[in-house]
Amino acid sequence: MTGTTPDFDAVVIGAGFSGIYMLKSLRDKLGLKVKVYEAGDTVGGTWYWNRYPGARCDSDAYIYGFTFDKQLLQEWEWSERYPEQPEILRYLEHVAKRHELKRDMQFNTKVIGGEFDEQNNLWTVHTDKGDNVTARFLIAAVGTLSYTNVPKFKGFEKYKGKWYHTSQFPHTGVDFTGKRVGVVGTGATAVQAIPEIAQQAKHLVVFQRTANYCVPARNGKVDPEVTKARKADYDNIVKRIRESFFGQEHYFIPKSALEVSADEREREFEKKWDAGGFAYWLANYQDMFFDQKANDLCADFIKRKIRSTVKDPRVAEKLIPKGYAYGTKRQPLDTNYYETFNKDNVVLVDAKTDGPIEEITENGIRAGGKEYPLDIIVFATGFDAMTGPLKALNLRGRGGRTLDKEWGDGPHTYLGVSVAGFPNFFTITGPQSPSVLSNMPVSIEQHVEWITDLIDNMIRSGKTTIEATPQAQDQWVKHVNEVVNATLMVTANSWYMSANIPGKPKAFLPYLGPEGVGGYRKKCDEVAAKGYEGFNLA
Ligand SMILES: Cc1cc2nc3c(=O)[nH]c(=O)nc-3n(C[C@H](O)[C@H](O)[C@H](O)COP(=O)(O)OP(=O)(O)OC[C@H]3O[C@@H](n4cnc5c(N)ncnc54)[C@H](O)[C@@H]3O)c2cc1C
Numbered sequence: 361m362t363g364t365t366p367d368f369d370a371v372v373i374g375a376g377f378s379g380i381y382m383l384k385s386l387r388d389k390l391g392l393k394v395k396v397y398e399a400g401d402t403v404g405g406t407w408y409w410n411r412y413p414g415a416r417c418d419s420d421a422y423i424y425g426f427t428f429d430k431q432l433l434q435e436w437e438w439s440e441r442y443p444e445q446p447e448i449l450r451y452l453e454h455v456a457k458r459h460e461l462k463r464d465m466q467f468n469t470k471v472i473g474g475e476f477d478e479q480n481n482l483w484t485v486h487t488d489k490g491d492n493v494t495a496r497f498l499i500a501a502v503g504t505l506s507y508t509n510v511p512k513f514k515g516f517e518k519y520k521g522k523w524y525h526t527s528q529f530p531h532t533g534v535d536f537t538g539k540r541v542g543v544v545g546t547g548a549t550a551v552q553a554i555p556e557i558a559q560q561a562k563h564l565v566v567f568q569r570t571a572n573y574c575v576p577a578r579n580g581k582v583d584p585e586v587t588k589a590r591k592a593d594y595d596n597i598v599k600r601i602r603e604s605f606f607g608q609e610h611y612f613i614p615k616s617a618l619e620v621s622a623d624e625r626e627r628e629f630e631k632k633w634d635a636g637g638f639a640y641w642l643a644n645y646q647d648m649f650f651d652q653k654a655n656d657l658c659a660d661f662i663k664r665k666i667r668s669t670v671k672d673p674r675v676a677e678k679l680i681p682k683g684y685a686y687g688t689k690r691q692p693l694d695t696n697y698y699e700t701f702n703k704d705n706v707v708l709v710d711a712k713t714d715g716p717i718e719e720i721t722e723n724g725i726r727a728g729g730k731e732y733p734l735d736i737i738v739f740a741t742g743f744d745a746m747t748g749p750l751k752a753l754n755l756r757g758r759g760g761r762t763l764d765k766e767w768g769d770g771p772h773t774y775l776g777v778s779v780a781g782f783p784n785f786f787t788i789t790g791p792q793s794p795s796v797l798s799n800m801p802v803s804i805e806q807h808v809e810w811i812t813d814l815i816d817n818m819i820r821s822g823k824t825t826i827e828a829t830p831q832a833q834d835q836w837v838k839h840v841n842e843v844v845n846a847t848l849m850v851t852a853n854s855w856y857m858s859a860n861i862p863g864k865p866k867a868f869l870p871y872l873g874p875e876g877v878g879g880y881r882k883k884c885d886e887v888a889a890k891g892y893e894g895f896n897l898a
Pocket of ligand 1: 404410502753
């Protein structure tokens with residue numbers, strides 16, 4: 361780089377859904393010079409890293425994809441309702457190829473730092489491969505569930521067997537045949553993986569910290585007539601999901617669970633249960649997330665289902681969630697999960713009743729005073745969600761400020777897309793945006809298009825920097841917290857609440873706006889229409 365001419369107009373970090381579309385928009389719509397850095401050896405993000413048995417999306421595939429490419433919406437055929445990881449990866453590879461994106465992507469390269477040069481208004485970005493490049497704009501497309509969490513169990517280093525984390529699974533797969541396997545964790549990933557591993561392993565021990573409310577996925581082939589009708593109606597579907605609460609075609613029942621008769625309630629519950637997927641979670645009675653009594657009714661129905669599926673009443677009791685409201689943790693979708701605990705080769709070790717994991721030993725795991733010998737341990741322990749991958753960028757904004765320090769008590773953002781003191785830096789589906797509470801591609805496309813318009817606007821009006829004002833940021837943080845404090849979400853020790861990782865400051869990470877994804881989009885558009893209200897443009 362010479363003088364103040366940057367090497368790139370924009371650097372994008374990450375090549376999952378977000379990085380793919382961000383590059384496409386800035387390069388092909390605005391004609392900018394863009395570089396994408398990606399730690400993995402190809403595109404895909406989540407669908408490149410998470411290769412555990414049973415890995416698949418939980419969003420219905422017909423809405424789990426890009427909508428900017430209308431021709432592709434018509435051409436692409438998903439093989440089932442929730443395709444598996446290799447198929448989604450194939451889709452993202454196809455998009456990258458179709459739009460010739462890889463020529464501006466550098467793989468196997470991790471961004472390890474960056475600082476804002478206040479004199480020249482440029483970001484300098486450093487990678488683990490020795491790149492030191494400058495760019496006017498820096499965009500984090502680093503994902504929300506991309507920073508692996510391996511709990512620091514005592515004795516880990518002593519273990520002589522093999523261990524894997526689900527989000528960094530070997531590309532060659534793992535053969536569990538004839539092995540004694542332990543799975544640590546019972547979140548959405550584990551609920552997908554456990555039934556698959558149980559089919560292969562000689563013996564499977566599941567270590568549960570908190571029992572989850574699982575609802576049936578009901579995966580399978582989609583009726584070709586349904587697919588045909590959806591393809592004919594895509595423009596309306598896209599409009600509907602963009603305006604919806606969760607970026608999906610799920611809508612609350614506009615009634616209280618408490619105002620209807622027990623018969624009517626039971627009929628509705630069964631209907632949602634039969635529909636499968638997120639219907640029971642996101643299309644239930646409208647007071648389910650607000651009223652403990654309404655929530656109890658929804659929860660009791662699931663508890664009855666668990667009791668009727670799991671044959672050993674003692675095991676069923678361990679699998680019954682206790683002490684938190686239904687729906688306040690990420691909803692796992694169940695394909696033979698509860699049935700798996702009827703198998704003779706599967707044992708459930710519950711932290712509350714059997715005792716928590718005490719240590720990893722040379723031969724396995726000791727929990728509740730008992731050692732479980734294991735050949736393989738699979739950690740399905742999730743992520744340092746949302747803030748983890750952003751903090752790991754080691755960015756320095758104005759005056760050398762860091763996200764670590766600025767976010768010492770939880771995230772502080774404006775609209776979940778920018779951070780005061782970090783000019784020209786944007787976070788796609790960042791903390792305090794709907795993000796993980798939505799069907800992600802909808803939120804990703806919204807952020808990418810909003811950021812693209814903003815940059816276009818800046819270029820046209822000759823502005824060089826934009827940054828959130830501390831006042832606008834404070835107001836947004838206050839609003840995010842006020843909204844969520846009125847719900848039951850704050851009662852759970854969930855990763856949404858940053859509670860999965862010891863020492864992580866307790867804060868609600870996404871944004872549960874009063875009108876969801878649709879209302880949030882309106883808010884962002886209003887901010888833009890008012891000349892980027894809440895931002896300083898210079
Ligand atoms: C198992 C699993 C299932 C999921 N299922 C669904 C679902 O059904 N529906 C849904 O809406 N969402 C789902 N999600 C969320 C999913 O992450 C998003 O849908 C979507 O894939 C996110 O795309 P992204 O590009 O924003 O982030 P990611 O796909 O996470 O991509 C981020 C990329 O950034 C890279 N990166 C991060 N930091 C750096 C760095 N410092 N330097 C270089 N590269 C870096 C990472 O390597 C990664 O490739 C799921 C997540 C997981 C883990």
